[in-house]
Amino acid sequence: MPALKIPAAERFAQLGLLAITALLLVGLGGPLAALLAQAFAQGGEAGSFAHFAAYLRSPALLSSLWNSLWVSALVTALVLPLAFAFAYGLTRSCMPGKALLRSISLLPLLAPSLLAAISLIYWFGNQGVAKAFWNALGFESIYGASGLVLAECFAVFPHTLMILVTALSLADARLYESADALGSSALRKFLTITLPGAKYGLISAALVTFTMVITDFGVPKVVGGDFNVLATDVFKLVIGQQDFQRGAVVALLLLTPAALSFGVDQLLLRRRQTAMLSARAVPLVPKPSRGFDALMFGYCTLIAALMLAMFLMAVYASFVTLWPYNLSLSLNHYVSGIIDAELGDALLNSLKLATGTALLGPLIVFLGAYLLEKTRGLAALRPLLRLLASLPMAVPGLVLGLGYIFFFNAPANPLHFMYQSGALLVLCTVVHFYTTGHLTMVTALKAIDAEFEAVSASLKVPFYKTLWRVTLPICLPTLIDVSRYFFVNAMTTISAVVFLYSPDMRLASVAILNLDEAGEIGPATAMAVLIVAVSAGVNCLYLLLGRWAQARTQAWRQR
Template sequence: MSHSLLPPQAAADRWLSRLCLYLPLSALLAFFGIPMLSILWHSLLDDQTGVFGLSNYLSLMNAPGIWRAMLNSIILGVATTLVTLFLGFIVAYGLECTAMPAKRFVSFATSLPVLAPSLVLGLGLIFLLGRNGIIGNLLGVRLDIYGFWGLLIANVLYALPQAILIIRVTLRHSDARQYEAANVLGASDWRQFVDITLPGVRYGILSAAFVVFTITITDFGNAIVIGGDFSVLATEIYSQVSGQMKFGMGAVVGILLLLPAAASIWIERAASRRHKMIGTYSAIVRVPQPLKRRDLPFYLATMAIALMIVTVIATVVIASMIRLWPYRLDLTLRHYNIDLADGYAPLWTSIWISALAAIIGTALLFLLTFGIHRQPGKSANIAALLSALPVGVPGLVLGLSYVFTFNTADMPWGILYGSAILVALCNYFHYHTQGYTTMMMGMRNVPNALEDATSVLGGGVIRILRDVYLPAMRVTLISVALFLFMRSMVTLSAVIFLVTPALPLGAVTVMRLDEAGFTSQAAAFSTCIMGIVAIMSLILHLLTGKRK
């Protein structure tokens, strides 16, 4: 039957289904696809003459600073990955495969870095181990945490929650029957660990490795706060663009940063697919039995790691209430009386921009996944492919691409530059892939029988959305919205190039206060951000707990 012969209701439903797919797909192309192409285009434009060519890439031969930053990034990424995997496996194994006490505290403590901007960990290490840090003063030595070792510690703490989460999920899927068979055959605990646990978790470890490596080489917050003279690609982009106004070279460095991140994500995805193919869906969950000689060492090790994270973050909170760290330790709230950087205006701006990112992002993701579900085909495949790509794009690269795309007076979309909605869209597309994955999982869990029943009763697309998908996916929608809000509150790299004097943001203000030497006020501002994100995280926990 031709479209012109369809009943009016059926024709309207067909167009609404297409709109649900094409509207978010158009936004994905406009606010992710085109900006990514603009990075490539500007990397080929000479900064001095504007001539199209390879001059910027040829200039790399005479830019030892960029190559040094790239080598430093790779060395730091590899070192951070190795240390994080070692510590992450200890914590994950202790939580999933032992009967040690205090599991809830360890799980909570090791997830704390997610609640804070990455530079908070750098600030905490400065308060503890800096030249005027409290530990150096207690020991009577002058420590210097700036540079490679400070970045290594900060990045390990920042990436550790991600590694623990991935390895825990992998360990949770181990089959108890394999261990029961090994016990019957008389295999020792060590033999079971080597022959069953390690082979079963290898793809999870590989996935965690590439996630940690990507987080490390793309992180900007810790590098700008505690990196010192140890330059990395993230700070090199910032220097080229904001310091030297070399936008073409900034684009080239952005591509250099994009390549290892994209390669890591691709390999991680391949590892995840391989793991799913060899996994078993009928696995029986293993319940660890108490074993003192195993549980006690893991308890001590995991508690040490958890307390180290708590100490660093708690130091920032405490330092925000100390009169003069570390010389006058009497408590005061005067650092919360912030009279610089527009006071608390950046915090309120961050809150409503994060709320805007959550609302827009959740609506677009819901429409996109519904459109893919209702309209399978080439367009849906393109949308699914594009939705998987943003996770491999560093925030600095995405933010710089927005400058190239929207900072123009010749095109109508130039009116978006410097606006809150553009910053909100940048935050949303920075975390688009994670939100898309969660929303698609929720969409697949909606029973098809409900949709079929509504259609039989004469309900169209609007009725199906209102009466079937919205109620069934209520928890998923709120979870995605809270996730986008929390990540938008703490992100720094994606928005560092988009802030203006009229549009200051909280995480950027923390960086500005620290650069100006007002570290206690930076700690106070960070504490406010962490408090807001912690409240949202608690709401999310209660929500998902009720559903469970």
């Protein structure tokens, strides 16, 4: 029998799938494989496990592992109830100012985690305005475990809050109506309906919080002091001691809890999605209650005030002439630090990285998600692409950046020319944040009726025409949201790029680290504040663009 001829459009789609898969293999699979090769490289008589054996014989490195674990667990235990109460106030009360309070709580998303650590130094450091209060609480110094825990709580709070707000927003009002009819108390409804209903969100938030803390690099680098954790150990071994093999071993240890958390989260996610298929929930609308609303408003206002205090301290300190001896306000730090040629170039480089990531990332994510969900063929390749699309969420930035060194710096690699280039920074950043964008686009694509593709296929319309005329207009608002996500994260990221920048391609977030190490905390603060200002300004532009896209999509649907 003659072989069936594959239509040109279908061949084009399959080539697209191959291209996306190849890109993720180069940007993710290759670096991880190179990292494994370094960690298991032959090491004398002990063979491939020599570097692991050496690690287990090092009390200092084992102490770092223990420090990372207990600090991450403590931050999770503190942030989870605080964020849950805040989310409960936003979703289950009629308190005023919800939009403003939620916006304030999300401020840390616009800043590198370094900003929280720097603010703590101004508040409770050796020359801090509230050092006496910190000492009265029983802490000798902000440098160490106490400062690390406090700064991490500030940095991860909005991420935990967003998950819990979503979980509490999915409540079924019918359950509460039935409980009211049975005369159940408020406490009983909370314990038997609210908590079980938010169980997945609580577990997912706990896993995300734990993973973010154990893999964070910026906060421990600034306020960790002599309190070592895995993230700083990787940096010291690779940059300070040039011990790449032991650095790879520690990176794998850093990868393990993140991968386990991701695996558990994925299993829970699948179960929850299955359970929601037959649900016919009625949205819960909170009822006014003067006492409860006042209590929630007071609590949320307190949390928002604490977050504003952290943020505004950094803004204020960036204008102080010489802390704490000359508190007059000036632009000295901005002039000496930002207008300086090298640091000005660092901010410009960050803008270039964020712009390139915001343009390239959504394009790759959208095409990958569309080709997976809306086309046919290459059935054997699709599971691999789905795995590669989901895996970046489980890979910490430090681990990915270290893998890029081993993979792209290898002389035998034909892609060696990309090492320490802007293109490599963009690729690393896109891959690092790929999973969230991919899941967002898949959700949007699944909301589009499959009949569009069926009708197009029956009329022999090429898939790319349907993509351009139907799918893209509908998904445009989501595409803009994904682009905003890439831009903000590219402006604030540090862990994935700290190993990859070159003297000609310094980034603003890395410049903050370098300035802090040099004792130039004023210019470092000014740079962090500028990153927030740029992120906030661009975020406002994205909001306007999103409204335009929503109006355009609505007009398209009405045609």
